[in-house]
Amino acid sequence: MTPAVATSSETRAIELGATFRTSRTGLVTGIRFYKGPLNTGLHYGSLWNSAGTRLARVAFANETASGWQTAVLSPPVRLTEATDYVVSYNAPVGRYSFTTAFYTQAWSSGYLTAPATRNGLYRFGSGTAVPNRTDNSTNYFVDVVFSPAA
Template identity: 40%
Template structure:
Protein backbone atom coordinates (compact mmCIF):
# COMPACT_ATOMS: atom_id res chain seq x y z
CA UNK A 1 0.00 0.00 0.00
CA UNK A 2 1.14 3.53 -0.63
CA UNK A 3 -0.09 6.88 0.56
CA UNK A 4 0.77 10.24 -0.96
CA UNK A 5 3.36 11.92 1.17
CA UNK A 6 4.69 15.41 0.90
CA UNK A 7 8.29 16.11 1.67
CA UNK A 8 11.12 18.51 1.10
CA UNK A 9 13.38 18.64 -0.86
CA UNK A 10 12.04 15.72 -2.93
CA UNK A 11 8.54 14.19 -2.63
CA UNK A 12 9.09 10.69 -1.25
CA UNK A 13 6.31 8.17 -0.78
CA UNK A 14 5.06 5.66 1.60
CA UNK A 15 2.86 5.32 4.36
CA UNK A 16 4.65 2.70 4.20
CA UNK A 17 6.42 4.32 1.56
CA UNK A 18 8.28 6.96 3.53
CA UNK A 19 11.80 5.61 3.36
CA UNK A 20 13.78 4.73 6.41
CA UNK A 21 16.64 6.70 4.89
CA UNK A 22 14.53 9.86 4.74
CA UNK A 23 13.51 9.53 8.37
CA UNK A 24 17.14 9.02 9.32
CA UNK A 25 18.37 11.96 7.28
CA UNK A 26 15.83 14.33 8.79
CA UNK A 27 16.55 13.06 12.29
CA UNK A 28 20.31 13.41 11.93
CA UNK A 29 20.03 16.90 10.49
CA UNK A 30 17.53 17.97 13.15
CA UNK A 31 15.22 19.34 10.46
CA UNK A 32 11.45 19.44 10.08
CA UNK A 33 9.64 18.50 6.89
CA UNK A 34 7.91 21.18 4.83
CA UNK A 35 5.07 19.88 2.61
CA UNK A 36 5.55 20.42 -1.13
CA UNK A 37 3.75 18.73 -4.01
CA UNK A 38 2.46 15.20 -3.68
CA UNK A 39 4.37 12.48 -5.50
CA UNK A 40 2.50 10.65 -8.21
CA UNK A 41 1.47 7.07 -7.29
CA UNK A 42 4.15 5.55 -9.50
CA UNK A 43 6.91 8.07 -8.87
CA UNK A 44 10.25 6.59 -7.82
CA UNK A 45 12.42 7.95 -5.04
CA UNK A 46 15.78 8.87 -6.50
CA UNK A 47 17.06 11.14 -3.74
CA UNK A 48 18.10 8.48 -1.24
CA UNK A 49 18.71 4.73 -1.32
CA UNK A 50 15.87 2.67 0.14
CA UNK A 51 15.99 0.37 3.11
CA UNK A 52 13.30 -2.20 3.71
CA UNK A 53 11.49 -1.48 6.98
CA UNK A 54 8.03 -2.82 7.79
CA UNK A 55 5.87 0.14 8.78
CA UNK A 56 2.16 0.23 9.49
CA UNK A 57 -0.57 2.54 10.68
CA UNK A 58 -4.26 2.48 11.56
CA UNK A 59 -5.89 3.70 8.38
CA UNK A 60 -5.95 2.74 4.71
CA UNK A 61 -3.76 4.76 2.39
CA UNK A 62 -6.69 5.96 0.29
CA UNK A 63 -8.87 7.04 3.23
CA UNK A 64 -10.48 10.45 2.69
CA UNK A 65 -12.71 12.54 4.97
CA UNK A 66 -16.44 12.86 4.44
CA UNK A 67 -16.13 16.59 5.20
CA UNK A 68 -13.07 18.24 3.63
CA UNK A 69 -13.22 21.41 5.72
CA UNK A 70 -15.46 21.84 8.76
CA UNK A 71 -17.13 25.25 9.09
CA UNK A 72 -15.62 25.65 12.57
CA UNK A 73 -12.81 28.23 12.32
CA UNK A 74 -11.52 28.13 15.91
CA UNK A 75 -7.98 26.98 16.72
CA UNK A 76 -8.16 23.35 17.79
CA UNK A 77 -5.98 20.31 18.54
CA UNK A 78 -7.27 17.18 16.77
CA UNK A 79 -6.16 13.62 17.26
CA UNK A 80 -6.74 9.93 17.81
CA UNK A 81 -6.43 7.86 20.99
CA UNK A 82 -5.08 4.36 20.31
CA UNK A 83 -3.53 1.30 21.95
CA UNK A 84 -0.98 -0.83 20.05
CA UNK A 85 -1.29 -4.61 20.39
CA UNK A 86 2.47 -5.05 20.00
CA UNK A 87 5.42 -3.00 21.17
CA UNK A 88 7.40 -1.03 18.62
CA UNK A 89 8.42 2.49 17.65
CA UNK A 90 6.77 5.46 15.97
CA UNK A 91 8.99 7.16 13.39
CA UNK A 92 6.52 9.73 12.03
CA UNK A 93 3.01 11.13 12.47
CA UNK A 94 0.47 11.55 9.69
CA UNK A 95 -2.68 13.59 9.23
CA UNK A 96 -5.02 14.53 6.42
CA UNK A 97 -4.73 18.22 5.52
CA UNK A 98 -7.84 19.87 4.17
CA UNK A 99 -8.08 22.66 1.58
CA UNK A 100 -8.57 25.36 4.25
CA UNK A 101 -5.33 24.65 6.16
CA UNK A 102 -3.05 27.65 6.61
CA UNK A 103 -0.05 28.70 8.66
CA UNK A 104 2.26 26.55 10.73
CA UNK A 105 1.09 23.24 12.16
CA UNK A 106 2.50 21.12 14.96
CA UNK A 107 2.08 17.35 15.31
CA UNK A 108 2.46 15.77 18.74
CA UNK A 109 2.67 12.26 20.18
CA UNK A 110 1.39 12.00 23.77
CA UNK A 111 1.40 9.37 26.48
CA UNK A 112 -2.01 8.41 27.84
CA UNK A 113 -1.44 10.69 30.83
CA UNK A 114 -0.66 13.74 28.69
CA UNK A 115 3.14 13.76 28.59
CA UNK A 116 4.62 15.00 25.31
CA UNK A 117 6.71 12.18 23.84
CA UNK A 118 7.60 13.95 20.58
CA UNK A 119 6.53 16.90 18.45
CA UNK A 120 7.46 18.57 15.17
CA UNK A 121 6.37 21.73 13.34
CA UNK A 122 5.95 22.39 9.61
CA UNK A 123 4.19 24.73 7.18
CA UNK A 124 0.84 23.94 5.59
CA UNK A 125 0.42 23.37 1.87
CA UNK A 126 -2.48 24.49 -0.30
CA UNK A 127 -2.83 20.95 -1.65
CA UNK A 128 -5.24 18.66 0.28
CA UNK A 129 -4.08 15.18 1.22
CA UNK A 130 -2.14 13.09 3.69
CA UNK A 131 0.95 14.64 5.25
CA UNK A 132 3.75 12.70 6.89
CA UNK A 133 5.96 14.43 9.44
CA UNK A 134 9.07 12.45 10.50
CA UNK A 135 10.09 12.72 14.16
CA UNK A 136 13.64 13.67 15.10
CA UNK A 137 14.04 10.29 16.78
CA UNK A 138 11.85 7.19 16.95
CA UNK A 139 9.59 6.92 20.01
CA UNK A 140 9.09 3.51 21.68
CA UNK A 141 5.50 2.38 22.33
CA UNK A 142 4.51 -0.39 24.73
CA UNK A 143 1.84 -2.94 23.86
CA UNK A 144 -1.35 -2.41 25.84
CA UNK A 145 -0.63 1.20 26.75
CA UNK A 146 -2.69 4.08 25.39
CA UNK A 147 -1.29 7.00 23.38
CA UNK A 148 -2.62 10.01 21.49
CA UNK A 149 -1.38 11.36 18.15
CA UNK A 150 -2.56 14.86 17.28
CA UNK A 151 -2.02 18.02 15.24
CA UNK A 152 -3.03 21.64 15.72
CA UNK A 153 -5.30 23.40 13.22
CA UNK A 154 -4.72 27.09 14.09
CA UNK A 155 -7.58 28.30 11.91
CA UNK A 156 -9.99 25.37 12.12
CA UNK A 157 -11.41 24.21 8.80
CA UNK A 158 -10.29 20.66 9.54
CA UNK A 159 -11.29 17.44 7.69
CA UNK A 160 -13.58 15.09 9.62
CA UNK A 161 -15.82 12.05 9.26
CA UNK A 162 -18.45 11.56 11.96
CA UNK A 163 -19.88 8.28 13.33
CA UNK A 164 -16.65 6.31 12.89
CA UNK A 165 -15.52 5.64 16.46
CA UNK A 166 -18.84 4.49 17.91
CA UNK A 167 -17.64 1.09 19.11
CA UNK A 168 -14.37 -0.68 19.85
CA UNK A 169 -12.37 -1.56 16.73
CA UNK A 170 -9.06 -3.18 15.92
CA UNK A 171 -7.42 -1.23 13.10
CA UNK A 172 -4.38 -3.00 11.73
CA UNK A 173 -3.23 -4.08 15.19
CA UNK A 174 -4.27 -0.92 17.04
CA UNK A 175 -7.25 -0.89 19.41
CA UNK A 176 -9.49 2.17 19.29
CA UNK A 177 -12.52 2.67 21.52
CA UNK A 178 -15.71 4.73 21.25
CA UNK A 179 -14.74 8.39 21.18
CA UNK A 180 -11.20 7.65 19.97
CA UNK A 181 -11.26 10.77 17.81
CA UNK A 182 -10.43 13.59 20.22
CA UNK A 183 -10.19 17.39 20.14
CA UNK A 184 -9.39 20.36 22.36
CA UNK A 185 -9.90 24.03 21.52
CA UNK A 186 -6.96 26.40 21.84
CA UNK A 187 -3.82 27.51 20.03
CA UNK A 188 -1.42 26.17 22.65
CA UNK A 189 -0.11 22.61 22.76
CA UNK A 190 -2.50 20.60 24.94
CA UNK A 191 -3.51 16.96 24.64
CA UNK A 192 -7.01 16.62 23.15
CA UNK A 193 -9.46 14.68 25.32
CA UNK A 194 -13.02 15.57 24.22
CA UNK A 195 -14.95 13.62 21.58
CA UNK A 196 -17.93 14.41 19.37
CA UNK A 197 -20.27 12.03 17.53
CA UNK A 198 -17.60 9.35 17.09
CA UNK A 199 -15.64 11.68 14.81
CA UNK A 200 -12.48 10.61 13.01
CA UNK A 201 -10.09 13.52 12.43
CA UNK A 202 -7.79 11.41 10.23
CA UNK A 203 -4.61 11.35 12.29
CA UNK A 204 -2.28 8.35 12.11
CA UNK A 205 1.19 7.06 12.99
CA UNK A 206 4.02 5.38 11.10
CA UNK A 207 4.79 2.39 13.33
CA UNK A 208 7.52 -0.24 13.26
CA UNK A 209 6.18 -3.27 15.14
CA UNK A 210 8.57 -5.29 17.27
CA UNK A 211 11.29 -2.64 17.24
CA UNK A 212 12.33 -0.88 20.43
CA UNK A 213 15.41 0.72 18.89
CA UNK A 214 14.94 4.49 19.03
CA UNK A 215 17.87 5.18 16.71
CA UNK A 216 16.61 6.03 13.19
CA UNK A 217 17.71 3.37 10.67
CA UNK A 218 20.72 4.34 8.58
CA UNK A 219 21.27 3.02 5.09
CA UNK A 220 24.88 1.87 4.50
CA UNK A 221 26.76 3.82 1.83
Protein backbone atom coordinates (compact mmCIF):
# COMPACT_ATOMS: atom_id res chain seq x y z
CA MET A 1 0.00 0.00 0.00
CA THR A 2 1.26 3.48 -0.84
CA PRO A 3 -0.03 6.91 0.20
CA ALA A 4 -2.23 9.11 -2.00
CA VAL A 5 0.13 12.05 -1.33
CA ALA A 6 3.87 11.28 -1.28
CA THR A 7 4.96 14.67 0.05
CA SER A 8 2.94 17.15 2.11
CA SER A 9 3.58 20.88 1.90
CA GLU A 10 4.02 21.10 5.70
CA THR A 11 7.61 22.02 6.70
CA ARG A 12 7.40 22.03 10.52
CA ALA A 13 8.76 19.15 12.61
CA ILE A 14 5.93 16.75 13.38
CA GLU A 15 5.36 13.41 15.14
CA LEU A 16 2.99 11.19 13.10
CA GLY A 17 1.34 8.02 14.33
CA ALA A 18 -1.42 5.48 14.51
CA THR A 19 -3.28 3.70 17.29
CA PHE A 20 -3.44 -0.08 17.05
CA ARG A 21 -4.08 -3.20 19.09
CA THR A 22 -3.19 -6.84 18.69
CA SER A 23 -5.50 -9.82 19.05
CA ARG A 24 -2.56 -11.95 20.18
CA THR A 25 0.38 -11.44 22.54
CA GLY A 26 3.63 -10.99 20.61
CA LEU A 27 6.68 -8.87 19.89
CA VAL A 28 7.19 -5.64 18.00
CA THR A 29 10.53 -6.19 16.29
CA GLY A 30 10.59 -3.01 14.23
CA ILE A 31 8.93 0.24 13.20
CA ARG A 32 8.20 1.26 9.60
CA PHE A 33 7.14 4.42 7.81
CA TYR A 34 6.60 5.47 4.22
CA LYS A 35 9.02 8.19 3.11
CA GLY A 36 8.38 10.57 0.25
CA PRO A 37 11.35 12.03 -1.66
CA LEU A 38 11.34 15.39 0.22
CA ASN A 39 11.00 13.89 3.75
CA THR A 40 14.64 14.45 4.78
CA GLY A 41 16.59 14.54 8.03
CA LEU A 42 17.15 12.03 10.80
CA HIS A 43 13.97 10.10 11.60
CA TYR A 44 13.12 8.39 14.89
CA GLY A 45 10.38 5.84 15.49
CA SER A 46 8.61 5.35 18.82
CA LEU A 47 6.26 2.87 20.42
CA TRP A 48 3.96 4.18 23.18
CA ASN A 49 1.46 2.63 25.57
CA SER A 50 -2.07 4.03 25.89
CA ALA A 51 -1.02 6.23 28.83
CA GLY A 52 1.52 8.02 26.62
CA THR A 53 4.64 6.37 28.05
CA ARG A 54 7.31 5.64 25.45
CA LEU A 55 8.15 1.93 25.40
CA ALA A 56 10.87 2.14 22.73
CA ARG A 57 12.63 4.63 20.47
CA VAL A 58 14.81 3.84 17.47
CA ALA A 59 16.72 5.85 14.87
CA PHE A 60 16.26 4.98 11.22
CA ALA A 61 19.57 4.32 9.45
CA ASN A 62 20.52 3.71 5.82
CA GLU A 63 17.26 5.21 4.52
CA THR A 64 16.49 5.11 0.83
CA ALA A 65 15.38 8.26 -1.02
CA SER A 66 11.74 7.18 -0.82
CA GLY A 67 9.53 4.18 -0.06
CA TRP A 68 9.09 2.08 3.07
CA GLN A 69 11.81 2.51 5.72
CA THR A 70 12.30 0.01 8.57
CA ALA A 71 14.22 0.27 11.84
CA VAL A 72 14.81 -2.81 14.02
CA LEU A 73 14.06 -2.60 17.75
CA SER A 74 16.69 -4.09 20.04
CA PRO A 75 15.39 -5.50 22.23
CA PRO A 76 11.92 -6.18 20.79
CA VAL A 77 8.92 -4.95 22.80
CA ARG A 78 6.34 -7.43 24.09
CA LEU A 79 2.71 -6.44 23.46
CA THR A 80 -0.32 -7.68 25.35
CA GLU A 81 -3.43 -8.66 23.42
CA ALA A 82 -6.51 -6.40 23.49
CA THR A 83 -4.41 -3.41 24.62
CA ASP A 84 -4.09 -0.13 22.73
CA TYR A 85 -0.65 1.14 21.61
CA VAL A 86 0.57 4.00 19.44
CA VAL A 87 3.36 3.75 16.88
CA SER A 88 4.88 6.97 15.58
CA TYR A 89 7.80 8.56 13.79
CA ASN A 90 9.18 12.08 13.70
CA ALA A 91 9.48 13.98 10.41
CA PRO A 92 11.96 16.76 11.37
CA VAL A 93 11.24 18.88 8.26
CA GLY A 94 7.64 17.81 7.68
CA ARG A 95 7.11 16.74 4.06
CA TYR A 96 5.47 13.48 5.22
CA SER A 97 3.28 11.12 3.16
CA PHE A 98 -0.44 10.68 3.82
CA THR A 99 -3.91 9.61 2.70
CA THR A 100 -6.90 11.52 4.06
CA ALA A 101 -10.16 9.85 5.10
CA PHE A 102 -8.40 6.50 5.45
CA TYR A 103 -9.62 5.53 8.93
CA THR A 104 -13.31 5.78 8.13
CA GLN A 105 -13.55 2.16 9.29
CA ALA A 106 -11.23 -0.10 11.29
CA TRP A 107 -8.31 -1.47 9.29
CA SER A 108 -6.88 -4.92 10.04
CA SER A 109 -3.85 -6.87 8.91
CA GLY A 110 -3.07 -10.22 10.49
CA TYR A 111 -3.27 -9.89 14.29
CA LEU A 112 -3.23 -6.07 14.24
CA THR A 113 -6.19 -3.70 14.02
CA ALA A 114 -6.17 0.08 13.74
CA PRO A 115 -9.52 1.46 14.97
CA ALA A 116 -11.48 4.01 12.97
CA THR A 117 -12.09 6.24 15.98
CA ARG A 118 -9.39 8.77 16.93
CA ASN A 119 -6.79 7.45 14.54
CA GLY A 120 -4.23 9.04 12.31
CA LEU A 121 -2.39 10.95 15.03
CA TYR A 122 -0.02 13.91 14.94
CA ARG A 123 1.70 16.45 17.20
CA PHE A 124 3.88 19.30 16.01
CA GLY A 125 7.38 19.27 17.52
CA SER A 126 10.47 17.14 17.87
CA GLY A 127 8.87 13.88 18.99
CA THR A 128 9.22 14.14 22.76
CA ALA A 129 5.55 13.32 23.39
CA VAL A 130 2.99 10.88 22.00
CA PRO A 131 0.99 12.29 19.06
CA ASN A 132 -2.55 13.04 20.26
CA ARG A 133 -4.38 15.09 17.61
CA THR A 134 -6.32 13.86 14.58
CA ASP A 135 -7.38 15.42 11.31
CA ASN A 136 -9.81 13.93 8.81
CA SER A 137 -9.00 10.27 9.71
CA THR A 138 -5.64 10.64 7.94
CA ASN A 139 -3.24 7.72 7.56
CA TYR A 140 0.39 8.87 7.93
CA PHE A 141 1.78 5.46 6.92
CA VAL A 142 3.60 4.37 10.05
CA ASP A 143 3.29 0.86 11.47
CA VAL A 144 5.03 -1.91 13.38
CA VAL A 145 6.70 -5.15 12.44
CA PHE A 146 4.90 -7.69 14.64
CA SER A 147 5.64 -11.31 15.47
CA PRO A 148 2.94 -13.23 17.38
CA ALA A 149 3.97 -15.36 20.37
CA ALA A 150 4.27 -19.06 19.63
